[in-house]
Amino acid sequence: MVDDDGSGRSPRPVTWDPLQYGRFATERARPFYDLVRHVDVPWAASIVDLGCGPGTLTADLAARWPAARVVGVDSSEAMLAAARQLEVPGRLEFVLGDLRAFGPEGPVDVLVSNATLQWVPDHLGLIARLSSFLAPGGVLAFQVPGNFTEPSHVLLRALAESARWRDRVDPDLSWPASHDPADYLVALRSAGLEALAWETTYLQVLAGTDAVLEWMKGTALRPVLDALGDADAADFLREYAAVLRDAYPISTGTTLLPYRRVFAVGQRSAGGARRHAVAALDHAQLAMPVGREDECRSFYAALLGLREEPKPPVLAARGGCWFSGVDVHIHLGVDPDFQPSAKAHVALRVVGIDVLASALCAAGRPVQWDDELSPVRRLHTEDPFGNRVELLEPPH
Numbered sequence: 490m491v492d493d494d495g496s497g498r499s500p501r502p503v504t505w506d507p508l509q510y511g512r513f514a515t516e517r518a519r520p521f522y523d524l525v526r527h528v529d530v531p532w533a534a535s536i537v538d539l540g541c542g543p544g545t546l547t548a549d550l551a552a553r554w555p556a557a558r559v560v561g562v563d564s565s566e567a568m569l570a571a572a573r574q575l576e577v578p579g580r581l582e583f584v585l586g587d588l589r590a591f592g593p594e595g596p597v598d599v600l601v602s603n604a605t606l607q608w609v610p611d612h613l614g615l616i617a618r619l620s621s622f623l624a625p626g627g628v629l630a631f632q633v634p635g636n637f638t639e640p641s642h643v644l645l646r647a648l649a650e651s652a653r654w655r656d657r658v659d660p661d662l663s664w665p666a667s668h669d670p671a672d673y674l675v676a677l678r679s680a681g682l683e684a685l686a687w688e689t690t691y692l693q694v695l696a697g698t699d700a701v702l703e704w705m706k707g708t709a710l711r712p713v714l715d716a717l718g719d720a721d722a723a724d725f726l727r728e729y730a731a732v733l734r735d736a737y738p739i740s741t742g743t744t745l746l747p748y749r750r751v752f753a754v755g756q757r758s759a760g761g762a763r764r765h766a767v768a769a770l771d772h773a774q775l776a777m778p779v780g781r782e783d784e785c786r787s788f789y790a791a792l793l794g795l796r797e798e799p800k801p802p803v804l805a806a807r808g809g810c811w812f813s814g815v816d817v818h819i820h821l822g823v824d825p826d827f828q829p830s831a832k833a834h835v836a837l838r839v840v841g842i843d844v845l846a847s848a849l850c851a852a853g854r855p856v857q858w859d860d861e862l863s864p865v866r867r868l869h870t871e872d873p874f875g876n877r878v879e880l881l882e883p884p885h
């Protein structure tokens with residue numbers, strides 16, 4: 490364990506490089522997946538990712554909770570610029586800000602901070618404040634590195650503090666620091682949460698030459714490089730690379746990097762409050778007239794290419810047909826008083842809309858193109874009963 494320095498100083502802002510950070514994105518993401526596996530809040534509607542970086546893992550949160558609004562917060566303009574490419578208004582948004590001053594608009598169901606709190610001095614003292622933002626049943630989940638006694642970090646600090654470099658590397662430089670799982674457990678419990686905390690040492694298998702140096706250039710080296718001019722930075726990296734090569738020899742083309750991470754998850758009591766969320770569209774039901782299932786199949790299966798699903802036996806006697814495709818389920822239910830639906834409709838996203846349009850024309854179905862939502866290409870057609878069906882193809 491390495492303690493925060495306890496000085497109360499604000500660290501000099503670190504300059505981040507999303508491209509360099511992303512070089513080992515797959516390896517860096519492993520602890521994130523292990524962390525969120527322990528977040529059991531299926532109804533979450535409000536999710537915040539503090540220190541969201543380039544936003545890729547924030548987007549993963551949005552995919553896991555399809556009904557939630559997810560907000561990523563980060564103090565780095567460069568990271569935020571990368572994250573904003575992923576923005577989906579109302580669903581996945583990114584805000585520039587310092588997490589120490591963060592205050593949500595309302596109670597938060599899931600508050601995640603991945604690989605970030607080690608950059609915040611005295612972050613143990615923040616845990617009560619972050620916990621206070623949680624809704625009943627809400628979860629605060631974070632993970633931090635616990636590898637500051639590994640050669641990668643010890644050698645870096647020794648070099649930066651050596652007689653040759655200490656005057657050129659910022660003496661006020663605030664080194665990242667973290668605590669042991671037990672310290673986080675106590676902090677979460679003191680904040681009134683049910684908590685678990687643990688640690689895992691991954692063995693990252695890195696390809697390429699000077700792989701540990703490249704890894705460190707994405708994270709722990711950032712403040713040191715910020716403090717040095719280009720020429721000094723090049724010299725520093727050369728010296729650091731040399732000691733890393735001894736500490737992490739290449740074997741059969743790869744380098745092994747032990748990577749200890751510390752995890753903590755705290756959940757506020759739900760206090761008897763029961764929650765729900767609409768997670769996804771299960772199916773759309775359209776009406777059809779009695780006894781015309783064959784025409785139904787000729788349109789939805791033969792023309793559109795959906796697969797007919799057997800109806801559950803208890804429903805089969807009512808007639809009608811069920812169809813499905815990739816993430817699409819359409820049920821045609823028999824209505825003795827059938828009226829075609831000319832306004833309400835299903836809209837199906839397709840690939841190869843021109844091919845499908847030709848097939849519809851050849852089969853005598855109407856095809857009415859509509860370019861109001863350009864560059865999305867879309868058309869309206871009708872099934873054999875006059876129900877309106879929209880087909881659209883977004884730009885690739």
Ligand SMILES: C[S@@+](CC[C@H](N)C(=O)[O-])C[C@H]1O[C@@H](n2cnc3c(N)ncnc32)[C@H](O)[C@@H]1O
Pocket residue numbers: 505521539540541542543544546562563564565568586587588589602603604605608609708
């Ligand atoms: C190692 S990156 C992790 C990014 C992301 N969570 C991930 O796992 O890919 C650390 C991030 O924390 C951000 N950060 C550090 N201190 C912060 C603070 N006080 N407030 C907000 N963001 C901060 C940095 O800008 C950086 O993007």
